Amino acid sequence: MLKPTSEADLAEIVRTANGPLSIRGGGTRHVPSEGTPVSTSGLTGITLYEPGALTLVARAGTPMAEIEAALASENQRLPFEPLDHRGLLGTTGEPTIGGAVAMNVSGPRRVQAGACRDSLIGVRFVDGAGEIIKNGGRVMKNVTGYDLVKLLAGSRGTLGVLTEVSFKVLPAAVTQTTLVVNGLTVETAVRAMAAALGSPFEVTAAAHDPAAGQTSLRLEGLDGSVDYRATALAEVIASFGTVTRLDPGESEAHWRAIRDAQAVQGAGDIWRVSVRASHGPEVVARAQAEASLLDWGGGLVWLRVTAGTDLRARLGDLPGHATRVTGPASGALPVEAPALAALTDSIRAKFDPRGLLSGAA
Amino acid sequence: MEMPKPDPLVLDRKAELVSRLLTVLPEDAVISDVEETRAYECDALTAYRCPPLAAVLPRSTQEVSDVLRICHEMDVPVVPRGSGTSLAGGALPTADSVILGVARLTEVLETDYDDRIIRVQTGRTNLAVTGAVEADDFFYAPDPSSQLACAIAGNIAMNSGGAHCLKYGVTTNNLLGVTLVQMDGTVVEIGGAHMDAGGLDLLGVICGSEGQLGVVTEATLRILPKPEGARPVLIGFDSLEVAGACVADIIKAGVLPVAIEFMDRIIIRIVEDYAKAGYPDCEALLIVEVEGSDDEIDEQLSLIEEIARRHDPVELRQSQSSDEAAKIWLGRKSAFGATGRISDYMCLDGTIPVSELPRVLAGITELSQKYGLAVGNVFHAGDGNMHPLIMYDANKPGDLELCEALGAEILKLCVDVGGCLTGEHGVGIEKRDLMTHQFAAVDMEAQMRVKDVFDPKWLLNPAKVFPLDTTAERRTAGH
Numbered sequence: 157m158l159k160p161t162s163e164a165d166l167a168e169i170v171r172t173a174n175g176p177l178s179i180r181g182g183g184t185r186h187v188p189s190e191g192t193p194v195s196t197s198g199l200t201g202i203t204l205y206e207p208g209a210l211t212l213v214a215r216a217g218t219p220m221a222e223i224e225a226a227l228a229s230e231n232q233r234l235p236f237e238p239l240d241h242r243g244l245l246g247t248t249g250e251p252t253i254g255g256a257v258a259m260n261v262s263g264p265r266r267v268q269a270g271a272c273r274d275s276l277i278g279v280r281f282v283d284g285a286g287e288i289i290k291n292g293g294r295v296m297k298n299v300t301g302y303d304l305v306k307l308l309a310g311s312r313g314t315l316g317v318l319t320e321v322s323f324k325v326l327p328a329a330v331t332q333t334t335l336v337v338n339g340l341t342v343e344t345a346v347r348a349m350a351a352a353l354g355s356p357f358e359v360t361a362a363a364h365d366p367a368a369g370q371t372s373l374r375l376e377g378l379d380g381s382v383d384y385r386a387t388a389l390a391e392v393i394a395s396f397g398t399v400t401r402l403d404p405g406e407s408e409a410h411w412r413a414i415r416d417a418q419a420v421q422g423a424g425d426i427w428r429v430s431v432r433a434s435h436g437p438e439v440v441a442r443a444q445a446e447a448s449l450l451d452w453g454g455g456l457v458w459l460r461v462t463a464g465t466d467l468r469a470r471l472g473d474l475p476g477h478a479t480r481v482t483g484p485a486s487g488a489l490p491v492e493a494p495a496l497a498a499l500t501d502s503i504r505a506k507f508d509p510r511g512l513l514s515g516a517a
Numbered sequence: 518m519e520m521p522k523p524d525p526l527v528l529d530r531k532a533e534l535v536s537r538l539l540t541v542l543p544e545d546a547v548i549s550d551v552e553e554t555r556a557y558e559c560d561a562l563t564a565y566r567c568p569p570l571a572a573v574l575p576r577s578t579q580e581v582s583d584v585l586r587i588c589h590e591m592d593v594p595v596v597p598r599g600s601g602t603s604l605a606g607g608a609l610p611t612a613d614s615v616i617l618g619v620a621r622l623t624e625v626l627e628t629d630y631d632d633r634i635i636r637v638q639t640g641r642t643n644l645a646v647t648g649a650v651e652a653d654d655f656f657y658a659p660d661p662s663s664q665l666a667c668a669i670a671g672n673i674a675m676n677s678g679g680a681h682c683l684k685y686g687v688t689t690n691n692l693l694g695v696t697l698v699q700m701d702g703t704v705v706e707i708g709g710a711h712m713d714a715g716g717l718d719l720l721g722v723i724c725g726s727e728g729q730l731g732v733v734t735e736a737t738l739r740i741l742p743k744p745e746g747a748r749p750v751l752i753g754f755d756s757l758e759v760a761g762a763c764v765a766d767i768i769k770a771g772v773l774p775v776a777i778e779f780m781d782r783i784i785i786r787i788v789e790d791y792a793k794a795g796y797p798d799c800e801a802l803l804i805v806e807v808e809g810s811d812d813e814i815d816e817q818l819s820l821i822e823e824i825a826r827r828h829d830p831v832e833l834r835q836s837q838s839s840d841e842a843a844k845i846w847l848g849r850k851s852a853f854g855a856t857g858r859i860s861d862y863m864c865l866d867g868t869i870p871v872s873e874l875p876r877v878l879a880g881i882t883e884l885s886q887k888y889g890l891a892v893g894n895v896f897h898a899g900d901g902n903m904h905p906l907i908m909y910d911a912n913k914p915g916d917l918e919l920c921e922a923l924g925a926e927i928l929k930l931c932v933d934v935g936g937c938l939t940g941e942h943g944v945g946i947e948k949r950d951l952m953t954h955q956f957a958a959v960d961m962e963a964q965m966r967v968k969d970v971f972d973p974k975w976l977l978n979p980a981k982v983f984p985l986d987t988t989a990e991r992r993t994a995g996h
């Protein structure tokens with residue numbers, strides 16, 4: 157395994173490579189791919205953290221835990237609540253910040269604070285030709301030139317190997333609570349979540365666990381404000397059923413479980429389906445899955461089906477996309493419309509003309 | 518500002534082009550009379566003007582596609598246009614180009630409160646998007662001060678921001694999908710009402726691409742429930758540094774205001790003279806606004822007040838009523854107008870790390886003295902997006918050039934302290950030649966590769982964003 161300790165070393169490895177490379181971050185999501193293994197674990201460290209400017213810059217191989225600890229010591233956090241794939245995929249290893257960016261990993265707070273790509277404000281990466289490229293920077297408003305930052309987020313390493321990433325971070329909430337309604341059908345749950353997310357009470361997460369029959373809504377902020385909104389929100393959803401309330405500790409644990417999709421963990425293929433929230437129930441109905449979990453108010457559906465099931469055939473023409481997160485690499489990624497696929501393929505070819513990084517997908 | 522020489526082959530074929538455009542568009546949608554094309558000779562960067570060869574105002578995505586296909590076949594450059602409020606010359610034509618305006622594409626196509634989205638044609642103005650959902654207590658968050666006039670098309674192309682983006686983000690954070698017409702007429706649907714991209718995030722790179730990748734005809738936007746209320750507090754300081762430190766402390770404290778606006782003494786005096794908002798005469802004023810119910814607002818404002826008091830403010834004024842709130846905002850909102858009343862001005866928009874605020878403000882003062890032109894500062898302090906207003910006299914020979922030279926130095930200073938050339942207005946022609954100060958050749962090359970993919974002939978708004986000498990080969994190679 158090659159383990160470059162500087163961006164320049166990494167660039168040299170890519171420049172002189174004569175066959176595919178298999179890039180690994182922490183290896184928590186890694187789908188085995190062909191090629192010489194290259195680890196980013198030698199590219200670590202927070203290079204800049206300015207709490208007063210809400211900015212953090214780190215090398216791509218930095219463990220997520222290190223970043224979260226640094227932020228926590230200043231009462232701040234990554235807005236996008238990255239999930240930890242280890243339980244879901246049965247992997248070990250340390251999740252890295254670069255891996256989260258390469259996958260655009262975003263948790264329950266997606267509905268309110270955006271995805272990983274929305275907090276990402278700068279990148280440095282080595283493209284398939286071995287060039288070191290930077291885009292964006294360390295300021296949160298920046299429209300100078302094209303936004304390759306977004307293009308790199310979620311590109312699964314196919315456009316280049318990330319070496320450094322910058323984020324807009326947020327103050328951590330002083331407190332949180334969760335309102336729970338039990339016994340709703342998936343359809344009713346999605347309507348309840350829509351009512352909550354459409355209220356002015358700043359719901360920061362909305363999920364429904366069909367097996368547990370639990371619909372949950374999270375509120376975060378200052379003490380008085382959270383109390384006030386919990387009461388007001390309970391009124392908004394009162395017509396859906398009896399509302400109970402979790403204390404801050406329970407609430408935190410509750411959302412960690414949802415974030416990591418614990419409800420669908422188990423043997424079989426696990427899929428992640430992104431649709432418009434109101435189509436969530438239709439996804440569940442069509443998928444006939446062994447287990448399911450709806451996050452993002454219904455817009456993100458986690459499903460577990462028997463290994464080898466052609467879930468896309470079951471889902472049919474619902475707009476959105478389905479990604480298989482377990483099992484073999486082939487057929488895992490969403491299928492794109494031809495005009496879109498043509499653009500995507502050409503961009504990949506421009507950034508990685510020798511196809512060294514395509515296995516990363 | 519240099520522009521490429523018009524292509525004589527294109528100029529010669531004007532009659533043929535116009536007659537072909539008339540085969541796909543009704544007569545009232547093609548403007549080719551030399552006098553009438555003058556309506557499209559500039560955007561809000563009025564120092565630069567050039568009438569286009571023709572202008573077209575299509576009424577559907579199909580018509581946009583037909584126009585682009587014809588221009589593509591005839592190698593005619595196309596400059597997309599929304600409402601022409603760009604401050605960077607993004608919509609400035611060349612003499613051999615066709616202006617493609619989306620002003621007639623103004624429909625709301627779908628509104629869905631359960632999914633909290635609206636789908637509109639992109640000629641619709643920013644304010645009219647909020648207008649369409651306001652009665653139901655929703656709004657579209659990005660709010661550029663030009664929102665009455667500017668179109669969603671231009672907002673997407675420039676990735677526009679607004680006063681409230683500290684909390685709600687800029688256009689790219691509120692855009693879910695687009696219909697994009699490529700230069701050869703191909704129509705692609707990117708994104709939609711779902712929340713994340715399946716493959717590469719093309720939407721992310723289209724937003725902010727300044728009309729160089731395709732013409733956006735429809736957009737799906739995120740709408741949000743209106744907050745119960747909002748109230749500002751006004752805080753005055755006798756030192757720019759202390760005001761800057763107060764901003765950092767507020768941000769660190771765990772309240773996230775929707776807006777933190779900053780004005781320096783020059784601007785305070787100008788607006789006070791004009792709007793009589795009752796501002797104190799001091800070095801720096803902050804307006805900090807928070808949202809929520811009355812009690813929530815009180816909770817946040819008392820925390821902010823407590824922080825501010827630690828910095829010995831010369832004034833600290835809460836607003837108890839909507840009248841008082843409006844009065845606090847009055848001066849800030851009239852800052853540009855009030856400055857325009859006393860002088861011609863150029864508005865820059867470099868962004869800096871908030872911690873560099875004192876150093877940059879001192880640097881601007883020094884540069885302002887060196888060039889002998891006054892510079893006022895009024896800006897979004899929470900995110901470091903500066904708006905230095907350089908005052909000059911457009912009728913005095915050489916003053917515009919002096920102003921541009923000063924502007925360039927200020928922007929370079931922003932880059933040198935770790936910031937960037939433009940936070941929300943875009944590069945256009947205005948900052949094109951400064952790009953090399955922020956980016957190495959490989960960084961720009963990587964961006965241009967994306968254009969190579971979407972527009973291989975480099976016909977869409979080709980003279981913008983990148984220095985002309987770096988794009989010369991690409992602009993002339995394909996045709």
Ligand SMILES: Cc1cc2nc3c(=O)[nH]c(=O)nc-3n(C[C@H](O)[C@H](O)[C@H](O)COP(=O)(O)OP(=O)(O)OC[C@H]3O[C@@H](n4cnc5c(N)ncnc54)[C@H](O)[C@@H]3O)c2cc1C
Pocket residue numbers: 560561596597598599600601602603604606607608619639660661662663666667668669670671672673674675676677678679680727728729731732733734853941942943978
């Ligand atoms: C008084 C004033 C205040 C302003 N305040 C702000 C502010 O607070 N925040 C801010 O961010 N900006 C501000 N601006 C700048 C400007 O309003 C924005 O850049 C706005 O988004 C431009 O929109 P427009 O419709 O006028 O676009 P135009 O000026 O017509 O075009 C802008 C760019 O978009 C491209 N374009 C237009 N239509 C399309 C399309 N359909 N497809 C692809 N590309 C297209 C053009 O080619 C051009 O490059 C202000 C401007 C003025 C004059």
